[in-house]
Amino acid sequence: MISVKNLSHLYNKEGKPAVNNISFEVEKGETFGFLGPSGAGKSTTQGVLTGLLKLQKGEVNVAGYDVSHVQNKRFNKIGVSFEQSNVYGKLTAKENLEFYAKLFDVETRDAQELIDLVGLSGKENVRAGEFSKGMKHRLTFARSMINNPELWFLDEPTTGLDPAIAATIKDIINAQKAKGTTAFLTTHNMYIADELCDRVAFIIDGEIKLIDTPKNLKLKYGQKLVDVEYLEGGKTKKETFKTIDEADRNKLAEVIKKHDIQTMHTKEATLEEIFIQVTGRGLV
Amino acid sequence: MKLLSTYLKEMKIAFRGFYFYIEVVMAAIILIILLVAVKESPVSKEKEFLFYDMDEEIVDTFFKKAFEDGTMVRVDPVDFDVKAQEIEITDKETGETKTKVFEKETITADAIEVYNPDTGELDKTMFITDTEEDMIRLAYSEKTIGAKIWLDDSYKSHYVYYTQGYETERMQSLLYILHNDDIKVLNDTADSLTVRKLGDVEVLNNRQNLVPPFIVLMGSMMGYFIVIAYIYLDKGEGVIKAFAVSPSAVWKYLLSKAFVIMTTVTFSSSVITIPVMGLQPNYLLFYVLLWISTFAFAALGLFIASFFDNMTKAFGILFGGMMVMMLPALSYFIPSFDPVWMRYVPTYPLMQGFKEIMMINGDAKYVLTQCGIFLVGGIIVFLLANVRFKKTLTV
Numbered sequence: 003m004i005s006v007k008n009l010s011h012l013y014n015k016e017g018k019p020a021v022n023n024i025s026f027e028v029e030k031g032e033t034f035g036f037l038g039p040s041g042a043g044k045s046t047t048q049g050v051l052t053g054l055l056k057l058q059k060g061e062v063n064v065a066g067y068d069v070s071h072v073q074n075k076r077f078n079k080i081g082v083s084f085e086q087s088n089v090y091g092k093l094t095a096k097e098n099l100e101f102y103a104k105l106f107d108v109e110t111r112d113a114q115e116l117i118d119l120v121g122l123s124g125k126e127n128v129r130a131g132e133f134s135k136g137m138k139h140r141l142t143f144a145r146s147m148i149n150n151p152e153l154w155f156l157d158e159p160t161t162g163l164d165p166a167i168a169a170t171i172k173d174i175i176n177a178q179k180a181k182g183t184t185a186f187l188t189t190h191n192m193y194i195a196d197e198l199c200d201r202v203a204f205i206i207d208g209e210i211k212l213i214d215t216p217k218n219l220k221l222k223y224g225q226k227l228v229d230v231e232y233l234e235g236g237k238t239k240k241e242t243f244k245t246i247d248e249a250d251r252n253k254l255a256e257v258i259k260k261h262d263i264q265t266m267h268t269k270e271a272t273l274e275e276i277f278i279q280v281t282g283r284g285l286v
Numbered sequence: 287m288k289l290l291s292t293y294l295k296e297m298k299i300a301f302r303g304f305y306f307y308i309e310v311v312m313a314a315i316i317l318i319i320l321l322v323a324v325k326e327s328p329v330s331k332e333k334e335f336l337f338y339d340m341d342e343e344i345v346d347t348f349f350k351k352a353f354e355d356g357t358m359v360r361v362d363p364v365d366f367d368v369k370a371q372e373i374e375i376t377d378k379e380t381g382e383t384k385t386k387v388f389e390k391e392t393i394t395a396d397a398i399e400v401y402n403p404d405t406g407e408l409d410k411t412m413f414i415t416d417t418e419e420d421m422i423r424l425a426y427s428e429k430t431i432g433a434k435i436w437l438d439d440s441y442k443s444h445y446v447y448y449t450q451g452y453e454t455e456r457m458q459s460l461l462y463i464l465h466n467d468d469i470k471v472l473n474d475t476a477d478s479l480t481v482r483k484l485g486d487v488e489v490l491n492n493r494q495n496l497v498p499p500f501i502v503l504m505g506s507m508m509g510y511f512i513v514i515a516y517i518y519l520d521k522g523e524g525v526i527k528a529f530a531v532s533p534s535a536v537w538k539y540l541l542s543k544a545f546v547i548m549t550t551v552t553f554s555s556s557v558i559t560i561p562v563m564g565l566q567p568n569y570l571l572f573y574v575l576l577w578i579s580t581f582a583f584a585a586l587g588l589f590i591a592s593f594f595d596n597m598t599k600a601f602g603i604l605f606g607g608m609m610v611m612m613l614p615a616l617s618y619f620i621p622s623f624d625p626v627w628m629r630y631v632p633t634y635p636l637m638q639g640f641k642e643i644m645m646i647n648g649d650a651k652y653v654l655t656q657c658g659i660f661l662v663g664g665i666i667v668f669l670l671a672n673v674r675f676k677k678t679l680t681v
Contacts, residue, residue, distance in 0.1 A: 104287070
């Protein structure tokens with residue numbers, strides 16, 4: 003669905019490239035996470051893929067279209083949810099979606115259905131200018147689905163949303179994924195990426211450091227640990243055991259046998275920890 | 287269909303925004319000013335400063351008939367307080383320049399009011415001075431033309447005009463032609479001529495004469511400004527990016543903006559024109575020129591907006607452009623100030639075009655020529671704006 007070969011992009015001719023010779027592919031139906039801190043090159047890459055930025059160097063094919071030849075009709079297959087909400091403040095939620103639907107040449111979804119889907123029921127006739135930041139963000143997100151996109155660009159889809167709404171958005175993304183929609187998710191939130199993505203790419207300083215599935219990354223970079231809290235002599239003690247170490251395994255067995263266990267958790271490395279381990283940099 | 291829905295959406299936003307109402311309120315204010323504060327017939331403030339270098343009795347014979355039939359009335363002499371001046375006088379024929387320095391003083395001049403024999407309205411006031419220097423000082427102070435008149439031994443009239451220096455060649459040539467010969471010969475020649483009135487050509491009254499510049503101001507100039515404001519509102523809201531990732535073409539977005547401006551201007555211009563002009567103008571021509579010129583100026587606004595990220599950055603060129611575009615109003619109201627370069631400012635022919643439309647039997651050919659020029663120019667600028675926006679729509 004997306005093929006990128008040796009993509010580079012410069013904002014200033016004499017400056018450092020925002021994106022430097024990156025290559026990757028996204029398969030149809032896949033949810034691909036593009037992860038990195040602010041200024042890593044995520045938005046630049048998405049800008050080129052969506053045609054908002056002109057392709058300077060490299061080969062990019064999106065939804066069957068070569069992005070070096072601008073063809074507006076390709077957007078019939080594409081949906082874009084922006085990080086910064088961008089809806090007409092003087093139009094109501096419903097008017098925003100209805101207007102946008104008319105720009106497409108393909109069958110579009112019902113505006114009210116989308117409004118209900120993102121939890122804005124009852125607000126359809128309220129002007130978007132009166133919405134909170136989170137509500138605007140949900141409306142922007144809803145708009146990106148208006149044309150039943152085959153390829154869906156999601157830029158920080160849950161940023162600024164309360165946990166309940168964020169959970170709803172994640173459910174919607176998973177539902178679309180189940181329908182076969184390909185998603186290109188740009189985020190610096192590793193938990194979202196972990197939950198939603200089939201594969202993730204770590205990008206930093208304009209370069210992709212690795213691409214793999216979250217599961218493989220955890221297996222490869224994570225330590226297999228068990229955290230145990232138990233009572234000993236009336237006091238609570240806490241210990242961590244490595245399950246790959248024989249002495250630790252034996253000690254863990256002994257603790258379970260002899261003491262009253264309060265809590266016990268297996269502990270995997272998070273994507274964030276792996277990111278830091280791989281790139282040497284945090285995500286902020 | 288996409289163009290129509292984009293246009294309807296833009297109109298909805300315009301109705302819910304304040305720029306539309308600014309335009310309409312401005313039009314209403316202008317209409318009230320025209321109807322209440324501007325009289326149809328002008329109150330003449332035209333002044334002439336003359337020095338008759340001859341005996342007073344001879345001067346009186348000049349005006350005797352006019353005094354008798356009442357078209358001239360001698361009124362009380364007028365005192366003019368003239369400040370200290372240094373006046374440079376150049377003889378146009380010899381090129382010789384001399385400078386005269388004067389002290390502050392009060393100059394008294396005889397005053398004669400001249401009335402239009404047909405309407406009885408005051409045409410002008412003539413001030414007759416005692417000396418040539420007084421005439422020069424008053425003409426200089428009041429920024430008008432002065433003249434010295436004398437008779438030679440054969441009673442032939444001679445004139446020396448003192449102009450301000452900025453009058454057009456055409457106007458100066460007119461003065462030459464007017465007095466290129468003996469006044470008697472001129473009169474004889476005039477007597478032998480048959481003067482014919484050309485059809486029903488009528489000039490606009492004072493109030494009607496103000497409509498063309500206001501239409502240009504409200505239409506083209508406001509359109510040019512407001513379309514830029516609309517673009518930056520869209521950029522501010524980020525909706526321009528959402529449009530950029532839709533299957534609709536950029537030109538439809540830009541054209542819908544121009545159509546909104548054309549609709550607004552149609553409304554505001556009609557508010558001014560219809561009550562003042564009634565059924566006199568050729569409204570078909572009026573709206574054709576209005577739409578085409580507004581489109582051209584909106585295209586210019588779009589083109590300028592494509593170069594800047596926000597209103598603040600665009601303000602310099604926006605404001606400068608508006609100032610230049612308003613300059614032709616000077617020539618419109620002061621015909622003696624009509625430099626050739628001014629005619630190349632687009633609002634110059636536009637004002638003249640609207641004036642032709644307002645007049646009975648105006649020059650339709652001239653108006654249609656202007657329509658053609660503005661249409662071609664507007665399309666070219668619009669295409670350039672489209673190319674620019676394709677590159678910068680998301681900036």
